[in-house]
Amino acid sequence: MSNPLPFLKNETPVNWFWVDVSTQNLRVMKAAHETVRYPISTALNGLGERRNSACTPRGWHQVRAKIGAGLPANAILRGRRWTGDCYDASRDPDENGHQDWILGRILWLSGMESGFNRGGYCDTFRRYIYIHG
Template sequence: MSSLDLLHISLADQCLYGFARGQLRVRVAVSTAVNGGGERNGSGCTPRGLHQVRAKIGAGLPQGAVLRGRRWTGETWTPTLHAQYPGRDWILSRILWLSGCEPGINRNGSVDTFRRYIYLHGTPDCEPLGVPLSHGCVRLRNADLLHLFDRVPVHCPVRIEEAACPQWADAPLN
């Protein structure tokens, strides 16, 4: 399994595309912000532009591990636990914490992606993907995140764009 050297997230497609040496290797459905794209702190939007994976959190935890404040609570998500905490913004399994690379756009001041705690993270299997529903983060299926986590190095570039990516939507995975 090769490492990925670029992640591209399309807000229009609600899809993450992973590349290694220019070849499409991964295509998975995601859920980005219900409020759309935007960079301001407190907006509840998914920040656009060029980012990097600043930190990887959760290596070795079980699939479905519940994370709060970037720490494992000791819980593992179940439908019963879900019913106990309706409306909870579940952060599960792993975290790929993003940092903006463009000062004034998604880095520093009131637009700082890292200080906004924007992650790629797992979500319960009962939550829909392919539609914007998050509070700003990028949600993935736990199994997809686990597959991605070991292939994405720290500092891997992550481009988040509004545009659809029709050239990759049906492209074969290499």
């Protein structure tokens, strides 16, 4: 049987991260040991890969683009561009009483599993899936 994940070459990468949906944590791994953990929020619609599903995609992903280098940590980003403004706690929420701010940095993900999270109606990159502050 052929390797279902040929991009891994039968090895786990030395440095990687794991999105643990059950605990809402991003775990940064080095040589199979957790080095740091960050609290996260995944999609309210649960897990799934389909376009327009508003779900968190599963599977192996790589960082395709890094956005925000050189910007202040609290820079407000919209459409993957800096608005020229920075967040502070006194900012007004949106009309629903909250704001999903994208601040400082964006790691734009691309699926690595053709037909599952890459290509067609299941493409993580075309869905603009990010890890962001």
